[in-house]
Amino acid sequence: MMSSIIPSKSTLPVRRKVKHILASDESIVGDKVVVKGWVRTVREQKSFAFIEVTDGSCLKGLQIVAPVDIESYSEVKKLVTGCSVAIEGKVAESLGQGQKFEIQADKVELIGECPGDTYPLQKKKTSMEFLREKAHLRPRTNTIAAVARVRSALAYATHSFFQGEGFLYLQTPLITASDCEGAGEMFRVTTLPSEIKKLPVTAEGQIDYSKDFFGAPAFLTVSGQLSAETHACALGDVYTFGPTFRAENSQTTRHLAEFNMIEPEMAFADLQDDMDNAERFVKHVIKHILEHCREDLDFFQKFYDKTLLERLGKVVSEPFARVEYKDAISMLQQEIKKNPSKWQYSNVEFGTDLQTEHERWLSEKQFNSATFVFNYPKKIKAFYMRDNEDGQTVAAMDLLVPGVGELIGGSQREERLDVLVKKMEELNLKPEDYWWYLDLRRFGSVPHSGYGLGFERLVCYATGIENIRDAIAFPRYPGRAEF
Numbered sequence: 002m003m004s005s006i007i008p009s010k011s012t013l014p015v016r017r018k019v020k021h022i023l024a025s026d027e028s029i030v031g032d033k034v035v036v037k038g039w040v041r042t043v044r045e046q047k048s049f050a051f052i053e054v055t056d057g058s059c060l061k062g063l064q065i066v067a068p069v070d071i072e073s074y075s076e077v078k079k080l081v082t083g084c085s086v087a088i089e090g091k092v093a094e095s096l097g098q099g100q101k102f103e104i105q106a107d108k109v110e111l112i113g114e115c116p117g118d119t120y121p122l123q124k125k126k127t128s129m130e131f132l133r134e135k136a137h138l139r140p141r142t143n144t145i146a147a148v149a150r151v152r153s154a155l156a157y158a159t160h161s162f163f164q165g166e167g168f169l170y171l172q173t174p175l176i177t178a179s180d181c182e183g184a185g186e187m188f189r190v191t192t193l194p195s196e197i198k199k200l201p202v203t204a205e206g207q208i209d210y211s212k213d214f215f216g217a218p219a220f221l222t223v224s225g226q227l228s229a230e231t232h233a234c235a236l237g238d239v240y241t242f243g244p245t246f247r248a249e250n251s252q253t254t255r256h257l258a259e260f261n262m263i264e265p266e267m268a269f270a271d272l273q274d275d276m277d278n279a280e281r282f283v284k285h286v287i288k289h290i291l292e293h294c295r296e297d298l299d300f301f302q303k304f305y306d307k308t309l310l311e312r313l314g315k316v317v318s319e320p321f322a323r324v325e326y327k328d329a330i331s332m333l334q335q336e337i338k339k340n341p342s343k344w345q346y347s348n349v350e351f352g353t354d355l356q357t358e359h360e361r362w363l364s365e366k367q368f369n370s371a372t373f374v375f376n377y378p379k380k381i382k383a384f385y386m387r388d389n390e391d392g393q394t395v396a397a398m399d400l401l402v403p404g405v406g407e408l409i410g411g412s413q414r415e416e417r418l419d420v421l422v423k424k425m426e427e428l429n430l431k432p433e434d435y436w437w438y439l440d441l442r443r444f445g446s447v448p449h450s451g452y453g454l455g456f457e458r459l460v461c462y463a464t465g466i467e468n469i470r471d472a473i474a475f476p477r478y479p480g481r482a483e484f
Contacts (some may be wrong), residue, residue: 008207020058021094022102029092036063036088036104037112042124043080050077052109054086057146060296064095065285067106075106076109082124083115083141116299129471131164136484144304147297150471151290152460157265157455159242159288162282167240168265173225173242175476178217179435186249187220188258221246225264226378226451227385229436233266233449234441240265242456250479255357255406256470259477264449272387272396272413275450276373279400279409280321283371284456288317290463298464312403313463315370322368326394329353332367333359354381360399360406371408372401384424386412398452405462411452418442438459 014033021115022029022036029410038056067077080086088107097103120134122142132139139145160170176190190212193200201209210218224243232239249256265282267274290298291313302309322439324332333349341347346356353359355374364372375398376389386395400409415421422432423441432439460472470476475484 011027011259018058019054019056019061019063022063022104023059023094023100025102027070027315030094032092033107034090034092034104036065038063038081038086040080040084040086041079041316044083050074051356052077052080052086052088052106054088059150060143060147060300061100064100064103065106065109066093067109071107073109079111080109081115081117081120083117083122084111084118085113086110087112095254104210108315120163129468133470133476133481140474144466145471147300147395148460148464148466150387150473151294151301151464152456153364153474154290154294155286155459155463156242156457157438158286159282161289162285163240163265164240166281168240169232171229171232171239171241172243173222173228173241175222175246176215176219177222177228178215178219179438180225184348186247187223187300188218188246188248190215190221204392222264223247223342224453226453227435229264229266229272229451230438230441230449233268233451234445234447234463236267236310238265238267241344252479254470255458257469257473257476257478258455260469261456263454263456263459264451266449268306268447268449270413270450272375272398275411275413276321276323276375276398276400276451277453278369279398279411279452280373283321283400283408284317285461286459287313291317301465306404316402319370321400322364322370322372324363324368324372324374326336326374329355329363329374333362336362336367352378352380355399355407357406360401361403364401364406365403369403374399374401382412384428384430385414385421387415387417388420388424392403396450400452402462405458406466408458409452409454411450413448413450416442416446416448418446 016035016037019036019038022034035469036054038054041055041062043054044051048069050067053062067074071344087110088106089108090102090104093105095101095103116118122138132142132145140149201212205208205443218432223245225243229239229241243261244259245260245262248258254276265278267278298310330349330353334387337344337347337349345358348357363374366368376394377397378393379388379395381394386397388395396413398411399407402408415424418439421439425432425435457469457472461469466472469477
């Protein structure tokens with residue numbers, strides 16, 4: 002009985018990503034390759050057709066030259082913008098300008114058809130608002146694809162930074178009974194019936210959550226910080242990186258209902274240690290994308306932010322500014338006094354919660370640098386932040402960056418049990434609801450610090466994209482959870 006002979010895989014054309022081909026040296030010329038992707042354009046000439054194919058690996062497409070005498074040329078006549086293809090051929094030096102190599106096609110295969118008259122992403126300028134309505138297709142556009150690549154690189158650099166600093170990666174729960182920020186803007190998690198008349202109630206007429214899945218009110222978390230503190234107080238330095246949720250009815254360009262937070266927590270660390278780590282982190286991730294995402298950053302500089310590369314380069318090369326809150330307030334008061342009418346929030350005093358226009362003025366005009374503002378009034382900060390000796394402020398910091406405003410918020414945590422309990426009672430928080438959190442102060446308490454960075458805001462800052470809804474694959478905001 003004769004056995005069939007299966008050719009060695011090494012004798013078959015190797016699939017290559019467009020990025021790999023375009024970044025190769027001359028040694029790739031003559032290699033037989035397969036390229037798979039989506040058609041951007043097709044231009045038929047008398048003796049051959051030019052096909053531009055992109056596979057998402059880089060900003061540029063790859064030019065395919067398909068002679069009319071190849072056996073599969075009939076497939077070329079079916080190609081339109083948006084369809085998917087597999088191209089087999091040899092790498093050749095390109096005679097045109099703009100790229101070194103092209104593919105001389107031996108075989109063209111249409112994989113997925115695309116009706117050209119109904120395809121939403123035609124070769125014309127479309128608004129970002131329109132693309133949000135087509136969130137399932139918008140990654141095929143240059144802008145959203147470039148955002149996705151930079152976002153991926155920032156995520157990789159995040160893990161490489163904290164792993165390199167000896168932090169342990171911790172996955173904290175998404176379902177919680179604790180409101181870390183105390184703002185009450187949380188999504189409830191329940192299996193109780195949606196009809197009001199069917200809800201179980203207590204003798205006092207309140208909803209009886211003892212009948213619910215968890216036996217108590219439960220919510221989607223706004224932060225992994227409190228959980229991270231438990232591990233920092235046992236393992237040293239930890240970090241979380243995952244989704245968080247806030248039921249804030251906001252339609253601004255800076256807020257999402259579902260977003261990702263990077264939250265390191267460090268044992269035996271004070272506020273200065275906190276700021277030092279945050280500065281090293283931001284410098285590390287920005288340096289990484291400058292080295293590995295230059296083509297995409299050039300694109301963003303050309304179409305979105307003419308100062309992007311200069312701004313990012315300065316982040317890496319120069320130390321961040323640091324100013325106490327009270328001094329920042331004085332600077333703002335002096336500036337506002339010159340022309341109060343140009344400020345939306347012109348009434349600034351000690352105790353004012355800084356608005357975006359204040360944050361951007363400090364970082365863009367006053368210091369022209371990423372800027373830490375620290376030692377905030379205790380009345381505008383969360384209960385877990387450590388009281389300073391002056392009795393008025395807490396050891397808290399925000400990192401403000403040009404173009405965005407607040408990028409990071411952090412603090413030294415209050416490690417003294419008696420002080421923490423008193424603060425909770427003042428804010429009408431029930432200590433018994435946080436019994437496990439208070440145990441960290443009862444059993445071997447240590448000074449510790451941490452911060453939170455909204456990952457989508459980092460993506461906006463790194464790309465120059467203005468609306469945070471374009472910095473995430475599927476944005477969640479009031480009225481939108483379709484995709």
